[in-house]
Amino acid sequence: MLTLTQFASSGIRTVVPSKVSLVAQRRSVLSLSSLSIKRARADARTCQLVHCYMRNTMCRSHVYAGSPQVQGEIRIAFIGAGGINFGSPEGPWNHSSRLQLLPDVTFSAIVDPNNKLAQERIDTLQKGEHGNKWKDTKVFTTYREMLEDSSAKPTAAFIGLPPMYHGALEDPTANIELEMAKAGVNLFVEKPLSVRPAAEVAQLAHELKHIQEQNNVVIAVGYMFRYSAMAQAAKKILKEHNATPLAVIARYACGYSDIKKRDWWDVSLCGGPIVEQATHFVDLMRFFAGEIIEDTVKAVAVGPQQKLSDMPEPPLAEAEVPMERRINRVTAAVWHFSSGAVGSLTHSLVLHTSHYQTGHPPHTSPHAS
Numbered sequence: 537m538l539t540l541t542q543f544a545s546s547g548i549r550t551v552v553p554s555k556v557s558l559v560a561q562r563r564s565v566l567s568l569s570s571l572s573i574k575r576a577r578a579d580a581r582t583c584q585l586v587h588c589y590m591r592n593t594m595c596r597s598h599v600y601a602g603s604p605q606v607q608g609e610i611r612i613a614f615i616g617a618g619g620i621n622f623g624s625p626e627g628p629w630n631h632s633s634r635l636q637l638l639p640d641v642t643f644s645a646i647v648d649p650n651n652k653l654a655q656e657r658i659d660t661l662q663k664g665e666h667g668n669k670w671k672d673t674k675v676f677t678t679y680r681e682m683l684e685d686s687s688a689k690p691t692a693a694f695i696g697l698p699p700m701y702h703g704a705l706e707d708p709t710a711n712i713e714l715e716m717a718k719a720g721v722n723l724f725v726e727k728p729l730s731v732r733p734a735a736e737v738a739q740l741a742h743e744l745k746h747i748q749e750q751n752n753v754v755i756a757v758g759y760m761f762r763y764s765a766m767a768q769a770a771k772k773i774l775k776e777h778n779a780t781p782l783a784v785i786a787r788y789a790c791g792y793s794d795i796k797k798r799d800w801w802d803v804s805l806c807g808g809p810i811v812e813q814a815t816h817f818v819d820l821m822r823f824f825a826g827e828i829i830e831d832t833v834k835a836v837a838v839g840p841q842q843k844l845s846d847m848p849e850p851p852l853a854e855a856e857v858p859m860e861r862r863i864n865r866v867t868a869a870v871w872h873f874s875s876g877a878v879g880s881l882t883h884s885l886v887l888h889t890s891h892y893q894t895g896h897p898p899h900t901s902p903h904a905s
Contacts, residue, residue, distance in 0.1 A: 611642055611643070611644040612643050613646070614632065614643070618653075618696060621694055636661070644674065644682075679712055683716075695726060696726050703740065705732070705736050720753060721753065724757075727816065727819075731811050774824070784824050786814075786817040786882070787883075788816075792887065796852040806863065809863055825875050826875040826877075829874055833870075834871070835870075840859060866883070866886075869882075
């Protein structure tokens with residue numbers, strides 16, 4: 537048996553269709569977590585770019601990809617000038633600060649409709665220790681404008697947008713992954729890849745896999761927990777015993793009192809905490825026990841009628857979110873894995889804190905096969 541526990545305060549945002557039911561939430565997270573994009577060997581530089589560049593940080597990724605032949609300079613573009621790419625008080629996320637430490641990396645563009653913020657990011661970073669890497673960085677309002685500028689087209693792009701603005705199959709305002717991959721750009725996408733309806737996510741995965749193979753690009757989603765010391769140690773134990781766990785139990789206790797942004801509390805914008813936060817644990821559970829049999833998933837929840845006692849002051853958080861769109865306070869789900877193991881996942885808003893801790897003490901009792 538494996539037991540995974542995390543106590544965390546997080547401010548990352550996502551979306552699914554309005555009036556999302558509990559069943560829709562779990563279908564979305566399972567579909568986006570079990571993408572049909574296959575892992576493969578990647579070129580050393582590109583693998584470094586999207587996988588190994590964060591060896592000692594929180595932000596390592598799960599690489600799904602082909603084997604592009606990247607030679608010389610690696611040109612990075614950031615899609616989104618916000619906290620996930622450039623840092624914020626809400627957490628340890630900051631891709632740009634890690635990427636600029638890598639040799640052979642320069643930055644070609646920042647894409648954000650807030651041009652002023654994007655230019656401020658560039659101006660600040662140009663004054664820093666690695667300012668030479670930012671000397672030719674341009675600002676664009678849309679990624680299409682960037683792709684049309686041959687001097688700014690990147691080797692790879694880091695997509696750090698609110699998920700309502702990416703992960704779509706046909707919506708021209710949010711199908712950025714498809715269009716960028718078609719243009720031959722390698723991609724690192726912040727999780728979840730999409731929070732749209734399950735059928736659309738499955739089709740998106742199919743399309744991306746086809747484009748990845750056709751254009752020989754890397755596509756990565758930021759599921760970093762499987763690269764943690766805990767996960768690697770547990771995986772090693774299982775391998776040494778030639779074992780698969782019979783049960784994987786995951787608990788995610790969120791410190792909610794300092795999560796102030798409304799969209800995190802609005803299920804029509806964020807998808808709810810299973811899609812938004814616990815998606816990390818769904819991926820980690822699959823890492824240990826294999827694929828989930830979706831039809832076996834059963835779930836119950838404590839709804840938004842349950843008041844939370846330590847909320848941010850109005851109008852912050854859910855103060856102006858209609859009751860029918862507020863997120864669940866506790867969600868508990870069980871299922872079967874294709875390996876025969878059972879899974880149990882609980883997400884809760886229970887901690888009155890803003891402290892962020894990502895700890896996964898493993899409790900392993902492998903059953904030899």
